Amino acid sequence: MIPPFQRFLDDQREPVWRFLVASVGRVDADDCFQETFLAAMSAYPRLRAGSNLHAWVMTIAHRKALDHHRGRARRAIPVDAVPEVAVHDPPARDEETWERVRELPPKQRAAVLLRYAGDLSHAEVAAALDCSEEAARRSAHEGLKKLRLEMSPTP
Amino acid sequence: MTDLRPPQIDPADAAAAAARFAGRAEPDVAYAVVDSPVGALVAAVTPQGLVRLAYEDFEGGVDEVLDSLAVKLSPRILEAPARLDAVRRELDEYFAGRRETFDVPIDWTLYSDFGRRVLQATAAIPFGHTATYGQMAAQAGNAKASRAAGRALGANAIPIVVPCHRVIGTSGKLTGYTGGMHRKEALLRLEGIAF
Known part of the structure; x- marks a missing residue:
């Protein structure tokens, strides 16, 4: 049996929110969250009983985050034209890390986000990205390596 | 960097986003728990009308009521109290002795x-x-x-x-x-x- 959507929403809202905060940042997380669950609700009755709901909704959230990245690339404007926004708290260390993750090449970015912010296994990441498990593992590994290089203190 | 921890989030932010979603979405079944002098009631409506009113302590609780609706009607079920406003108002009036007949439409699809x-x-x-x-x-x-x-x-x-x-x-x-x-x-x- 597929659980009532409300229960699915209650179970998945925090993992999806966490994944989207990592993927697109706090400001845009809500738009992607709304689109993710709207798409999920529309497809929901066609799900097979016993489906992996967590991996399924993360795959949808990943696609919505991807749309967001593409849209942002199209709207890209020079940095000095960005209006000043009050920053209440200095970005925490982990926020800075995830900002760097968002700058990784697309495959690495997707694999790192799904594995470490979405809490999917490498096999689930592979299914979400429609690639082999080995490729998913390699992308995540390469992404982490690149981050490590970028974030190591400069000599 | 030795590990990559997921970002810290405030669970209240996720709850608020989910509430915004539930308030705007158009589920096949919307429900709310309604208080009454004869105990808490689980009320559910479809676009056709009132489809379920269950004594919360007598039907295995909210979860079982929703499970049964998911099987019989649709799993697209959301808690959306605003969609139950008319039902809640009429029940309040009935229990206060100000209403003798209910005007909310009824969804009869569950019966042969x-x-x-x-x-x-x-x-x-x-x-x-x-x-x-x-x-x-x-x-x-x-x-x-x-x-x-x-x-x-x-x-x-x-x-x-x-x-x-x-x-x-x-x-x-x-x-x-x-x-x-x-x-x-x-x-x-x-x-x-x-x-």
């Missing part, structure tokens, strides 16, 4: 022919009056089927609004009730019916 006719006949019993199982069976088209009428009333998914509490035995005996006899008695007392 005979059961539906029995419950529709039941819905037409006026406030403050009673009828027998035999009378309901006759109105549903089969005067001999009072036992089947009893079963149909036992399967009433919308007690109070479809007033099965007004149906009693030929001898005037109250017989059973979906929410327990004390509730049938409370509803009859509210309507000024002697028993």
Whole structure:
């Protein structure tokens, strides 16, 4: 049996929110969250009983985050034209890390986000990205390596 | 960097985003838990009308009520109290003695022919009056089927609004009730019916 959507929403809202905060940042997380669950609700009755709901909704959230990245690339404007926004708290260390993750090449970015912010296994990441498990593992590994290089203190 | 931890989030942010979603989405079934003098009720509506009113402590709780609706109607179920405003208002008025008939539309899709006719006949019993199982069976088209009428009333998914509490035995005996006899008695007392 597929659980009532409300229960699915209650179970998945925090993992999806966490994944989207990592993927697109706090400001845009809500738009992607709304689109993710709207798409999920529309497809929901066609799900097979016993489906992996967590991996399924993360795959949808990943696609919505991807749309967001593409849209942002199209709207890209020079940095000095960005209006000043009050920053209440200095970005925490982990926020800075995830900002760097968002700058990784697309495959690495997707694999790192799904594995470490979405809490999917490498096999689930592979299914979400429609690639082999080995490729998913390699992308995540390469992404982490690149981050490590970028974030190591400069000599 | 040795590990990559997921970002810290405030669970209240996720809850607020989910509430915004539930408030705007268009589910097949919207529900809310409604307080009443006869206990908490799980109320559910479809775009057609009221489809379920369950005594929360008598039907296995909210979860079981929703599981059953997911199987019988659709799993696209959301908690959306604003969609239950009319139901809540009419129930409040009924329990306050200011309303004798319910005007909210009813979704009858859960029932097959005979059961539906029995419950529709039941819905037409006026406030403050009673009828027998035999009378309901006759109105549903089969005067001999009072036992089947009893079963149909036992399967009433919308007690109070479809007033099965007004149906009693030929001898005037109250017989059973979906929410327990004390509730049938409370509803009859509210309507000024002697028993």
